[in-house]
Amino acid sequence: MVNIMDNLSSVEEQVDEPLGRVPILSYGSGHMLNDITSSCWFTYLLVFLTDVGLSPSDAAVVMLSGQLADGFTTVFVGELIDRFGHFKLWHAGGSILVAISFSSVFGSCLPCKLTGTVSSTLETVGYSTFAAIFNVGWAVTQVAHMSMVNCMTSNPTSRVALVSCRNAFTMVANLSLYGIALLIFSLLQSVSVIVQYRWIAYVSIALGCCFVAVFLIGTKEPGLNQRCQNKSLSRISWTHWFKKILYYQVALVYMFTRLVTNVSQALLAFYVINDLEMHQFSKALVPAIIYVCSLIVSVILQETRWSSWRLKNYFSAGAMLWILSGIGIVLLPSGLHNFMYALSVTIGVANALMTVTSISMEGVLVGEDLNGCAFVYGSLSFVDKVSCGLALYILESYQGNTQTRTNQELAFGYSVTRLGLGLVPAACSLLSAIIAYTMDLPDTRRRPLVEPLLA
Template identity: 60%
Template sequence: MTGGSEEDPFTKPIGRWSVFFYGVGHMLNDITASCWFTYLLLFLTQIGLSPRDAAIVMLSGQVADAFATIFTGELIDRFGHFKIWHAAGSLLVAISFSSVFGGCLPCSILHNDSLTLETFSYSMFAAIFNIGWAATQVSHMAMVNCISLNSTSRVALTSSRNAFTMVANLGLYAIALVVFGVIKAGSKEDTETQYRWIAYSSITIGCCFVVIFLMGTKEPRLRIELKQTSRARIPWVYWFRKLLYYQVAMVYLLTRLVLNVSQAYLAFFVIDDLQMDQSAKALVPAIIYICSFVVSVLLQEIPWNGRRLKAYYTAGGIIWIFCGAAILLLPRDISSFMYAISVFIGIANALMMVTAISMQSVLVGAEVGGCAFVCGSLSFLDKMSCGLALYVLQSHQTTSPRGQLNNNNQQSVYLSVTRYGLGLVPALCSFVGVAVTFFMELEAAGSLSKPLLREPLLE
């Protein structure tokens, strides 16, 4: 087997430029998703929609995304052509995203400013945007398993992708910091102008990296060479019979809940609950993503095996549990501690996200004929759960957070929906994720190939 791995080009470590070109391929998705989860609910409530209507818009996008991932995964497994799907999805994202944050287009055409029409318009464009987003995400994630069979190189590709996710998020918050500083939101029109500029700038930057990805990354040959074999396409039932599929699905779902729900309520928390400066809704997320970027880069240099994946995921989950507890108990008069908490959140996010996605590659192993279905089905669970969680939380949200005074007339901690969304939900999801990970058998036959683990990470 050792000799076979030396001759097989798909089991050799891949080059750093290949890792780089792959890593930038999700930048458009990442920068728009960051804007989506960080500012959509805040934007919609600021322009006059009720928290429940804003939640409907968010849920419509998540549901469309969920079902699109299933269909996209099945079609990619049948016909391949990862780059075509990626390019088509990116084009749809670029066209539709500006309409999500660009104001109500039907309202302008019909000269009708009713909240019902606004809700319908934003929900429609949110669904279109998420369909394109799903096509790009599934094709990009599935490519990892078809670029290389080397387990450690697969983690390197995932780490690179996650590192550039942090770059995309930092880029968004840099743009937001400038826009919020230059354009003051004194009216609904000013608010729409703020987010329109953020959307246009994000799309421009993201499209540049999509071009770099398409030019620098070749269509994976592994999927093409297996097309004529019995492993060209694996039926869905094959995965449903594997215990590891359900374990990986649960860990990935919980990890996405941790990241997406916390991101959606971060801006609300620092502005409404802690009453920090407006710049904090860009600075606090920026600190999180700087730390995540550094950790993601460092994770590329580690030789991986199943035990290390479990250990690093557990470490990230434990850190998030402590961060969630700190957020629940953080009083307003020492709000500056949020900057310290954000450092640990950034570390935990990177540890959990890189290892959770890498567990998908362990599950797929060499069975690349079903890799797109695995990515799509897990993403379906992720989108539906996040959409429902945010809908439930936002439906109980109030437009003006209350405070509570203790016996000395001093402000005390008020456990708002925002605190639950940023603190309690991620902490509970992290705890369950760590518990599921503990019972995983990632070293089982068909997951990680042990001889590959002794090879260097990259050429």
């Protein structure tokens, strides 16, 4: 009995030790395929679908079908991972599904080829099917990857470092996508735009798969030691989380944060071209500035000694920056469009502060309840996907209706794009900041990393 207790104590000390640079960087690379395909999904899918002949409303249906499939999958996958473990196996399976189906999303309409007929209904069904399959794989990979954080280490600073590194790779993925797009548009000018988008998707998948291989090789399966440590504990029921007020608070903060980032990404290109009348290259330059600033801030955040107080205040600071940015977006006249580059810096900093801390709040919510952590990440992702899908569907439907957009401009003096990009993220930021300040987060122990990542 003494030997068993000594072994358990040794395991606890091992998982409580701060992580070094290599395991953190290896873990961060594991979401690269998801991130680069997600960036391509939100940036180019609607444009691609309208180019192949779908109406804006049908294209919005395709995106909504994918988001709903993603949301519902996260709940079931979280339950299965909590029950059976094997994080890396789930991650690898989801990545394979993503790689295969995403190429089909940007491919031709398979049902149309099989039946030899072409109709808008059949095309919508065909693209929606592959969009749903892609998002199922995406959800499996995401939940498996996020659930690993609490099982890799119990050190609070290392947990935030893992999340921050993951967010940094998200920025790298977004910048990589725009670099790939610029290269493809430059080298393949003689081919159709549809073919160009397909090559962007294919190259993105190849790059993302390389990073998945790095993750699978360089990251140890975390379930063994932690599950040995907790094998005497029964699996936590999902009703356990629904009895916690903190669960609902974290869920709302995470949902609003994802609405801020996804809505702003979807409307940004329309805003800089149609409302500010900037040059075409600004569609790549403005988001690039945002992602570079987010990357820098994410790396800096990895060096921070975290506490519950700092999590709440850093998040609120990011929310306040987005509120100021939203006001600037609504009021900025086209004649002063160069100020958008300054706003891009503010948005990038705000995105990083809100994203890193909101995901870290999930880790604080889970705490030491590792036998139910996958359900938490899965259920919160469900709320995120459904809300984002519905919000983008409504906004894209308005954007697709030219007459409605014109009437809105005459009535309010502002376009739907300007109001959506400025007010929706600002309102979500304000609500999330209020909720964050009402949280009673358990205080965390602040221990530094073994090696500072900036050293």
